[in-house]
Amino acid sequence: MGKIADYLDSQQAAREERLFELLRIPSVSADPAHKDDVAQAAQWVADRIRGMGLEPEVIPTNGHPLVYAETPPVAGAPTVLVYGHYDVQPPDPLDEWITPPFEPTVRDGNVYARGATDDKGQMLTHLEGAAAVLATEGKLPLQLKFLIEGEEEVGSENIGPFIENNKDRLACDCVVISDSGQFAPGLPAITYGLRGIAYYEIFLTGPKQDLHSGSFGGAVTNPVNTLAKLLGSLTDDQGRIQIPGFYDDVVPLEQRERDEFAGLPFDEARFMKQLAVDGLSGEEGYTTLERRWARPTCDVNGIWGGYQGAGAKTVLPARAGAKVSFRLVPNQHPKDIYQALKQHLESQLPPGIKLELVDHHGGAGVKFPLDSPYMAAASKAIEQGFGTKPVFIREGGSIPIVDDFARKLDADVLLLGWGLDDDNTHSPNEKFCLADFHRGVRSSAALWLEMASAS
Amino acid sequence: MGKIADYLDSQQAAREERLFELLRIPSVSADPAHKDDVAQAAQWVADRIRGMGLEPEVIPTNGHPLVYAETPPVAGAPTVLVYGHYDVQPPDPLDEWITPPFEPTVRDGNVYARGATDDKGQMLTHLEGAAAVLATEGKLPLQLKFLIEGEEEVGSENIGPFIENNKDRLACDCVVISDSGQFAPGLPAITYGLRGIAYYEIFLTGPKQDLHSGSFGGAVTNPVNTLAKLLGSLTDDQGRIQIPGFYDDVVPLEQRERDEFAGLPFDEARFMKQLAVDGLSGEEGYTTLERRWARPTCDVNGIWGGYQGAGAKTVLPARAGAKVSFRLVPNQHPKDIYQALKQHLESQLPPGIKLELVDHHGGAGVKFPLDSPYMAAASKAIEQGFGTKPVFIREGGSIPIVDDFARKLDADVLLLGWGLDDDNTHSPNEKFCLADFHRGVRSSAALWLEMASAS
Incomplete structure (x- = not known):
């Protein structure tokens, strides 16, 4: 990783500028008025991939287009499919944004913009991680397939049939997705379950x-x-x-999971203060984390x-x-x-x-086995990117496509989140910590090296 | 009434044109954007009263203005206060109007416009009725006081204190208000109770x-x-x-009232068809009319x-x-x-x-005694205007000011309605039957003659 890490350090400013470029495109998939902006974001992603030396395709669907690209197969190494999305939630209510949602603005080390963390910023870490390996090593030690969609925020309706009809092309051992969060600042997490x-x-x-x-x-x-x-x-x-x-x-929560969740450093008073509420409520008999993640x-x-x-x-x-x-x-x-x-x-x-x-x-909701070799590789890679071992958590949000990947491609899915709880995804003033952006890129580059020897 | 009736017949076209003029003013009291329009409607009413030879006052309030005028006292005859309102409900939803709400349009003998029946059209019948007596007889056989407000649709907040502070000026034996309905087309009603x-x-x-x-x-x-x-x-x-x-x-319904309501020609199937609903619901143990009027x-x-x-x-x-x-x-x-x-x-x-x-x-809701001399005079006057005796009913709508008049001026209130159930008050395509407009004017003229000998 030495040469790659040096390269990544030298490229920080240019990488941030690329992120801001993408964030300026108001690719609101729910709103027909933004159809052209969504198409422009797809084109931006394809252009970035072409800049890495690959041959991207912008694939039309009945809705917004898919962007697809792949690197050559590597004998003896697994194939990994990277999924992400370039579309964003509507920015309403507009008057609650401190700076406009599609004018990325840096404050206190965070970039504020709709889609900063969900999912433009996180998706981009994997393009940039692979780009860094390609730029320094000339090739990747495993085969990567990139599949980036534009309908995640409106239900991913067209990618499902695409996967169904392209099972051979998309065949892989493992799917990597970054569209989730760390457990806390500086405490990265691998999410093994989604609602x-x-x-x-x-x-x-x-x-x-x-x-x-x-x-x-x-x-x-x-x-x-x-x-x-x-x-x-x-x-x-x-x-x-x-x-x-x-x-x-x-499927009820296992006692092992309840114990693990109970052991996490979750500060309920801080959580309430963050949201400005004087109390919480939910299904009786479950803790706040259980209610958010697993009920x-x-x-x-x-x-x-x-x-x-x-x-x-x-x-x-x-x-x-x-x-x-x-x-x-x-x-x-x-x-x-x-x-x-x-x-x-x-x-x-x-x-x-x-x-x-x-x-x-x-x-449907999903849960992946904690003892796979890919999970172990991801844990090592994240330790290199963030300087600390990740915790294993579940997440209350949904990535409906994850269930599709798992069933249709018969692949494990690794959910590696670089976001934070207070990133305001789906809310005004969405943000992404720029240090985590760079840590995510480093983790991604390390991941391709670690995954090459996992199987 | 012969000379007055002839005069009224000769003036139909001019009277309708005056109604249309008033309906063109979008006096939506709930919407601050229409403040000037509300003021313009007040001025229109004052101008009409001046046209009758009286000296109107436009009285400012904390909200929209009141219009006030009175004729001289007549010894031995009662004083009657006429109340009405020149403000209207918001016209939303606009796209459901067949013709624009503030462009009065005649179809099938009805004028369609916001406020046609609630209350510009009905209020105007009493100005026109008094104008006809004045034009033919030179004077009225009783004292009339006109008090027309512009905040009925937003809660009549300022007229209450005005009445409170002007009890001597407004002193009267009876208040006449037309802001309610007939029981059915051709079956005029005196409403003796309001919710x-x-x-x-x-x-x-x-x-x-x-x-x-x-x-x-x-x-x-x-x-x-x-x-x-x-x-x-x-x-x-x-x-x-x-x-x-x-x-x-x-106060529970009296058995006498329940019997009277049950005897009215109310066609529930037609009522449902008119509203395009396949069923009704409400408080168990009460009929549809009881639920609408008295519960x-x-x-x-x-x-x-x-x-x-x-x-x-x-x-x-x-x-x-x-x-x-x-x-x-x-x-x-x-x-x-x-x-x-x-x-x-x-x-x-x-x-x-x-x-x-x-x-x-x-x-508060109100109920007035059915056996007063004013009630008898009104019944006779309506028979002259409509050609049939009125029925006595209650009404589910509210005229909060009625309670104020009754309590503060210690007066009976006569609610003489010329509207119809399907006039779409508060809904798109509000209308007023022009024949009923003229019948209302004739009833009003007759009322001043009948009331003169009631006490």
Whole structure:
């Protein structure tokens, strides 16, 4: 690593400038108005890969394009597929950003921008890690395949079929993804489990138009009242989800995991202070880390109905709706949850209200074995990049594609996170610590050397 | 009435043109952007009154102005105060209007515009009725006092203190208000009871900013989930409001009233068809008319929280809120309901959520005696205007000022409605039947003659 490390040190400023370039592109995949920006980000990634001496392809899909490239196979060494995404979450609410979301700004050693850590910055560490090995050694000691998508924040709908139809091309022993976090600053983590997600939208329709709540209230069923009742019925007062059958397939936490989580330096008071809340709540009988990482949830992500303007409008609304998502754990499946939710909602629907339940996207939760040779190689590589051994944790967020890789390519997945808990992913003022960016790049370069001898 | 009726017939076109002029002014009192338009509507009303030969005053308040005028006292005849309002509800949702809300358009004998029936059109019938008597007779056989306000749709906050401070000036035997409806087309009604209203806004605050629902969901209390649970707790599955003490002061329906309502030609199937709903719901044990007119309600008028844009954003929202109002019946009082609601909400607030409960406006419900001489005079006048005797009904909507008039001026209030159930007050495509406009004017002219001999 000596020569590579020297090279990496000499390239810090240029590497940061490349990161900022990518962050300036507002590649918001959820918003059709940003379609061209998303395409521009894909092109940027392809150009970077071409700059490493590889031959990238920008592959069109029914949605946003994939970027793909590979290095030559190396006899006796494994093949590793690197996955990441160049699309980002919408930046709303805009007025809460200190500096604009697509003007990367450095403050206190962090770069602030939408996508800084999720996932442009983290994804880029692996391009830069491989670039450093190529620049210093002329070749890689193993085969790498890069597959970078632009629809992670809207459900990764097109990459699944692509993997299904390109199993030979994408064949690999292991998949590496950096789209998660360290456990704490300076305490890097390998995430061996992720929650899945099932995201739905509820639309309720009552009378054909908004009515006067005085003349009609009390007799005409109010869609917002109904929505509140339906959403309220999803959980009990102990935080347990009340949809019949919801917990049927849940793999319970092992005692070993509960012990490991309990041993982590998690400071609940600091966590609450960081979020500015005076208390926490959740499923009774589980710790905060267990609730965040390894138990299923129900969160209303958005709700609307009736008059939202200033002042008091005495209206009985015609319509109401909500976006509702469930974080899933192994072995829950989104399609089962859809059926159970639909039945639960329909069984409670009052007269005069019509229900539509839209299935937005979903993915199962995953858990990988802690004793694989790839896990060991990753642990050694991270120790070289960060100067300390990683801890093994789970994560509450979802990368639906991980389950696809594991099942369709029959590969282990290594989730190596360089982010931090307070990076504000999906929130205003998203950031990425630049020192961690460089440590991530060093870990990535070391990873390709360590993985070459793992099998 | 012969000469007056002839005069009225000859003036139809000019009268309609005056109505359209007033309807073109977008006097939306709830929206600060329309402040000048509201002032312009006040000026229009004053100009019309001046056109009748009276000396109107435009009286500034802390909000929108009042318009006041009076005719000379007549010995031996009662003094009648006419109340109405020139402000209108917001026109949203705009895209559901067939023709723009402030471009009055006649279709099938109706004029379509925001405020057509609520209350510009109805209020104007009394100016035009008095104008006709003045134009033909030279004077009125009783004293009239006109008090027209511009804040009815935002809670009539400033007229209350004005009445309080001007009891001598406003002293009268009876108040006449047309801001309600006929029972059915061709079946005019005198409304002897109104529901009150208590309108609140709930603001819930959770974490300091929107969070990633994967990383934080399950442990951080979600304000939208909480809001749904709180709103869902306001009623039970039988439509009974669950706030402790809510029904304590409710005056129950008399059997005589229940019998009268049951005898009215109310077609529930037609009612549902009109609203395009396949069922109705409400408080168990009461008929649809009883639920609409004489039982208290709880309606969520608006709700917001989290991501409302297109697609799926996996966010745990920082904030959520709802506008919630209760229709009240005699003898419930908004201040008591506020306390009871606040306590009910606070008692259920989970850790990590802060509650703010804003009291928007309120007014008590009222009921007037059916056997007064003014009620008899009104019945005779309406028979002359509409060609049929009125029925006596109650109404679910609120005119908070009615309670003020009754208590502060110690006067009976006559609620003479010319509107129809499907006039879309507070909804897109509000309308007023032009034939009823003219019948209302004729009834009003007759009313001043009949009232002159009532005492």
